[in-house]
Amino acid sequence: MLPYLNIGPVMVQLPGLALLLGLWLGMELSARQAVRLGLSGERVVNLIFWGLGMGAVAARLGYALRYPDAFVSAPLSLFSLNPQTLDPWFGLLGGLIAAWAYGQRSHLPLRPTLDALAPGLATFAVFVGVAHVLSGDAYGMPTSLPWGIELWGAKRHPTQFYEVLLTTGVLAWVGEQGRKARGDGTLFLTTVGLLATVRLFVEGFRGDSLTVLGGLRVAQMVALAGLLLVVWLYPFWRQNPPAYQPSEKASPSRGKAGQRKSAKRAKNRRKRH
Template sequence: MFPLLQLGPVALQSPGMILLVTLWFSLTVAEKEAKRLGQPHDAAYGLVMTALVGGIIGARLWYVARYWSAYAADPIGIVALSFNTLDPTAGFVIGLALALLYGYRKKLPLRPTLDVLTPGLAVFSIGLGLSHLASGNAFGAPTEMPWAIYLWDANRHPTQIYEIILTAAVFGVIWFIRKASPFPGFLFLAWLALTAVCRLFLEAFRGDSIIVADSIRQAQLASLIVLLASLWLMRQWAMDSSQQDDLQNHPT
């Protein structure tokens, strides 16, 4: 693991640097995809930046609110931002809400916009795995397998490497099928379903999972819900698209 990148006298957080570089690549991919699909790429860029900045601020404020007793005596610490002092769930929810609000105000078509963003999301997922490898977060359970890595005083499953391999495979699938999407929104739902399947697999080897009801891994339960929801939406959106095609081909 390499949590810090030393550049002369300056020490940079390598997980954060990885995420920033990956974000740049993700935005570049989304911009090219918007141009290919004839969507306004500046609006897609604005949507991502709105969700990102709002999500980070929301994640930080939520974390501060949860641990206010630690910040009450030192309010300056609130602005001392670190990737370890963010609430990712709150950040995701707030970022998603802001993205939906931005898209509504800009009158962006929801499903085509989601398809535009999907390849970039797949790229960012790979970067997230790389950042976990750099920081040592999302570590695996102890194991005696020959490919185990020594981390946090034990030989563990290299779940960060599993994550990188799986997210790279998902990106490959998404990139391959992106020009053959049967209906608007399919690409996004396909990415969501594949990511949920990967998460169901990964969580079985994680050593830091949150356990609920004595035996159920919280992330696996959430992934299962996301998988079922994405498959249901895929069916619904396919039916909507088919009905729209019928109306266009057989107008009353």
């Protein structure tokens, strides 16, 4: 556990730094996957930015609607960077709506775009686990197993390391299968299904899970719902590929420039013939 690192007078929050690194690497991998599928990497990255940005705004506004007293005496705290004053469900809904709206406006086909997002999602999941290792959050239940770790005054399941190990396996699988993805959305669905399975497993050993209705773990309920949705959608998407033909691939970071170069090359070929 190493939540902070002092560099001279500056104290760096390492869990937050891990999440930022995971986000950056995830966007880079998603941009590369977008190019493999004939999409604009730049537009896919912009979609991620729009989803995250508007999701953060919606999460803060949702929290303010639920707990207005927290901001009446200090309205400027609406703009604070405190992650504890965010509503995850409002954030998820706002982020999905913003990403969908940007995708529609940018003419990004749904299922190929989802497949492009799969490597980024798996990468970010790995770094969420790394952030948990650094912060000590998401700790495990007490155990007598030999691989237990001493944390918070007890020998516990190393759930943070379970999370990192299993999500790294998911990322390795996505990296291998991403080269063969057809843009039918099944890469994304399988990634979500695998990550949901990881969450179901890891949550079973956690000692700090949020529970409702006398012991039901909220994270496991959400993961199970996601897994059931994947099982329901997968055969339909597999048997009904989208009416989508990949265009000539563009640069992952300079989509429009890459498209102009492709058009110029095509024009030169026509002149030669």
